[in-house]
Amino acid sequence: MNASRPKRILIGKVGLDGHDRGAKFIVRALRNAGYEVIYTGIRRTPEQIVRAAIDEDVDAIGLSLLSGAHKELLSRVAELLKGEGAENIVLFAGGTIPDQDLAYLRSLGINRVFRPGAALSGILSALEEALTGGRSTGGGATT
Amino acid sequence: MDALIDKIRRGDRRSLARAMSLADKAGQEAQALKDRLRRSTGNVPWWGFTGPPGVGKSTLIDTLLGMLRQRGCRVGVVAVDPTSPVSDGALLGDRVRMMRHAVDEEVFIRSLATHRREGGLSDATLHCARLLELAGYDPVLIETVGVGQNEVDVAGVTDICVVIVGAGYGDDIQLTKAGLLEIADILVVNKCDLPDANRLLNEVREQLVLSSSATSGQAVYSDLTKSPGGTPDRKQASPGCTPKGMAPEVVGIEAKSGKDVDHLLEKLLELDRAARQPQQRQRHKQTRVLSEIRHSAMLVCEQALEDRLVAPATKELIAGLERGELSLDQVVRELSVISCQLSVEREPPRSGGRRLRTDG
Numbered sequence: 001m002n003a004s005r006p007k008r009i010l011i012g013k014v015g016l017d018g019h020d021r022g023a024k025f026i027v028r029a030l031r032n033a034g035y036e037v038i039y040t041g042i043r044r045t046p047e048q049i050v051r052a053a054i055d056e057d058v059d060a061i062g063l064s065l066l067s068g069a070h071k072e073l074l075s076r077v078a079e080l081l082k083g084e085g086a087e088n089i090v091l092f093a094g095g096t097i098p099d100q101d102l103a104y105l106r107s108l109g110i111n112r113v114f115r116p117g118a119a120l121s122g123i124l125s126a127l128e129e130a131l132t133g134g135r136s137t138g139g140g141a142t143t
Numbered sequence: 144m145d146a147l148i149d150k151i152r153r154g155d156r157r158s159l160a161r162a163m164s165l166a167d168k169a170g171q172e173a174q175a176l177k178d179r180l181r182r183s184t185g186n187v188p189w190w191g192f193t194g195p196p197g198v199g200k201s202t203l204i205d206t207l208l209g210m211l212r213q214r215g216c217r218v219g220v221v222a223v224d225p226t227s228p229v230s231d232g233a234l235l236g237d238r239v240r241m242m243r244h245a246v247d248e249e250v251f252i253r254s255l256a257t258h259r260r261e262g263g264l265s266d267a268t269l270h271c272a273r274l275l276e277l278a279g280y281d282p283v284l285i286e287t288v289g290v291g292q293n294e295v296d297v298a299g300v301t302d303i304c305v306v307i308v309g310a311g312y313g314d315d316i317q318l319t320k321a322g323l324l325e326i327a328d329i330l331v332v333n334k335c336d337l338p339d340a341n342r343l344l345n346e347v348r349e350q351l352v353l354s355s356s357a358t359s360g361q362a363v364y365s366d367l368t369k370s371p372g373g374t375p376d377r378k379q380a381s382p383g384c385t386p387k388g389m390a391p392e393v394v395g396i397e398a399k400s401g402k403d404v405d406h407l408l409e410k411l412l413e414l415d416r417a418a419r420q421p422q423q424r425q426r427h428k429q430t431r432v433l434s435e436i437r438h439s440a441m442l443v444c445e446q447a448l449e450d451r452l453v454a455p456a457t458k459e460l461i462a463g464l465e466r467g468e469l470s471l472d473q474v475v476r477e478l479s480v481i482s483c484q485l486s487v488e489r490e491p492p493r494s495g496g497r498r499l500r501t502d503g
Contacts, residue, residue, distance in 0.1 A: 005167055005258070006231055031232040036256050041239040048245040052238060055251055057160040084157070 005036075007131050008058040012040035012049050014077065017067035022094060026062060026123070033124050046076040053081075053089060059131055060090040070097050071104055078108040090130045094118070144175055148183070151278050156251070159278050163253055166270035180273040185428040187276045188418040189283045190411060191301030193263060193323070196289025198309040199333040201240035203398035204284055208244050210401075210408050211282075217249040219275030222286040223265050226256040233257075237286055251280055262296030263287035266438070269300055269431060282415060290323060298326035299434040302418040302427055303411060306391075307331040308347070310339035318350045327391040329410055335395040335402070344395045351390040451478055 011027050013020055020042050030037045038056050040049060053061050061081075065073060074093060081087055092112040093105065105113055112130060114123050150158035165173050166180075192200045204220060211218050222237035235254035244250040253275075257265045264287055272283045287297045298304045306327035318324060330351070332344045392410050396403045417423065451457055460477055463469035 005164075006233070006256075027234060031227060031234050032230050034227075034230045034232045036226075036233045036235060038235045038254055039239055040242055040245075044242060045246075048242055051245050052242070052252075054156055055160050056235075056238075056254060057164045086157070 006034050007060070008036045008038065008056060009060045009062060009127075010038045010040065010049070010053045010056060010058045011062045011064070012044050012052075013042045013064050014044050014046055014049055014073045015065070015067050015069050016043060017065060017069075018042045019066045020064070022066070023064040026064070026094065029120055029124065030127075046073060046080055049077055050080040050084065050086075054084055054086060058089060060092065060127065062092050062094065065093060065095040065097065068096070070095065071101055074105060074110060075108055078110070090127075092127070092130070094123075144179055147176070148179060148277065151274065154278060159251065159274060160253070162274050163267070163271045166274065167255065167258075167265075167267040177270050180270060180277065181432070184273040184276045185431075186419075186424055187281045187283055188302040188415050188427075189272055189285055189300065190415070191285045191287065191297040191304045192307065193287040193290050193294070193297045193304065193326075194307035194309075194331075194333075195291070195312065198289070198307045198312075199398040200286050200289075200307055201237040203307060203331070203333065203396070203404070204237075204286055205241045205244070206398055206401050206404050207284070207408060207411075208241060208250060210405065212244075212247065212249065216282065217280050218251075219272070219278070219280030219283045220250070220252040220286065221255060221268055221271045221275070221283070222252065223255045223257060223263070223268060223288050225288045226258050228259065251275060251278065257288060261294065263290045263294035264296045264300065269435065272300075292320055292322040295323065295326045296434070300431055302423070303328050303414045305329045305331055305411070307333050308343065309334040310337035310343060312343060315346050315350065318346055324350070328414055329392045329394060329407070331407060332393065332395045333398050336397050336400075340395065344393065348393050351393065448478060 009030055011023055011030070013023055023039075023042075027037050027039050038052065038058060040052055049061065049063065061077070063074065063077065067073075070093065074091070078091060081089060081091065087109065090112075091108075091110050092114070093110055094114040097105070097113055097115055102113060112126050114126075147158055147162060151162060162176060165176055192204060194200055201222065204222075208218055208220070220241070222235070224233055224235045224237060226233045233256035235256060238245075238252055238254050241252055244252065253271055255265045255267050255271065260266055264285075268285060272285055275283045285297065285301055287294065304326050306323055306329075308324075308330070309332065312318070324330065324347075330347060332340060332347060334340060335344070394403065394407045394410060396407055398404065418427070457478070460469065460474050464471060464474050
């Protein structure tokens with residue numbers, strides 16, 4: 001048994017949005033990169049996502065949104081996390097999010113938004129940097 | 144440590160969740176927590192759920208959660224999924240079947256990865272179940288990874304062991320093989336809406352009559368044909384397992400629609416009541432601690448052996464075996480002796496070493 005464990009990431013979809021190919025692709029990629037991934041499935045409420053994240057003590061939450069409701073849903077998730085005193089959990093997003101909304105998401109503390117065409121290698125390195133401060137080179141596993 | 148324990152007892156979810164992460168690690172702080180938990184728990188029955196991948200374990204737990212909540216129970220769940228042997232990552236996907244309970248204050252679900260432990264559970268399972276107990280969850284449900292024929296660790300840890308099979312499990316030869324089916328206190332045939340289910344249900348029943356009558360034979364048939372059964376004596380011979388000679392209940396259900404799950408729950412609650420008797424509690428505490436000692440001691444030995452195998456002096460032994468100058472038996476004996484000395488002499492640099500000292 002090692003002293004440290006792989007980082008834990010929750011991946012889910014919030015709101016009325018059932019397009020989960022992208023989310024499932026990310027789940028597989030993160031698993032292969034050495035993370036422990038908790039997948040919540042589609043059409044979840046922000047409350048369900050945040051509760052699951054707290055109970056599972058995750059290091060990051062990644063939400064996929066293709067519905068256009070990203071501003072409302074992500075701000076609610078960020079607000080709930082703050083209410084729980086869990087701002088330390090890295091919140092990132094993926095999906096069809098236009099340029100003009102990026103500044104607003106940044107104001108919520110969401111600095112990593114992966115949009116159509118984002119390279120997997122870029123997604124993984126950005127998460128690694130967010131979760132380990134860029135020290136580790138071996139994906140999620142820090143052992 | 145006491146402050147953390149207090150917070151968990153008062154129902155602070157974040158403290159509970161963080162303590163679970165700590166219990167999933169090695170190190171002195173984690174060890175102190177684990178030892179502390181052992182003292183303060185052991186009074187709540189744990190229900191284990193095991194069976195092949197995709198048979199409906201998580202779905203059944205989801206349905207049972209709904210029914211237990213209606214009865215006013217606060218329920219804790221520990222769900223284990225496998226760690227990748229390639230990347231060390233894992234997909235923890237049991238929770239996705241239980242999301243409707245995600246915002247229920249009286250339900251706590253935690254997903255764990257095996258971290259390559261074999262046997263169907265992870266090292267942290269026992270500690271997380273104890274933490275749930277400490278936080279007032281009762282009963283505690285434990286879901287194993289999808290198992291094959293021989294991952295039966297769950298029987299040594301839980302009070303009630305539910306084995307779930309479903310249509311497509313295999314023919315009577317598969318059912319005759321030793322292992323999984325033998326550890327059941329209740330044997331559930333799920334997906335009874337499928338055409339194959341009746342055949343399986345009948346074959347399982349016949350199989351259990353035969354295997355039970357081989358050892359004792361008395362009262363087996365009446366038990367199987369659903370006499371009210373489930374007496375407190377059922378579990379005395381071997382905690383976590385129905386005594387030899389007593390066939391487990393066989394229950395056919397449809398986990399997803401909930402059909403006949405109420406019948407299963409009645410059976411579970413019957414066994415749960417029996418498991419709460421003081422004599423049974425004592426027995427189960429002992430069984431759990433024994434399984435902890437056994438597992439921790441094995442980790443120490445394995446590590447010592449691994450260290451020894453890569454040591455320069457071992458090269459001679461390996462070469463000797465290759466050249467045919469030594470027998471395998473000689474090499475193994477040499478390694479075992481050295482390994483045992485090592486594990487005794489070593490200052491405890493790893494979790495296993497400390498654990499053995501504490502427990503044993």
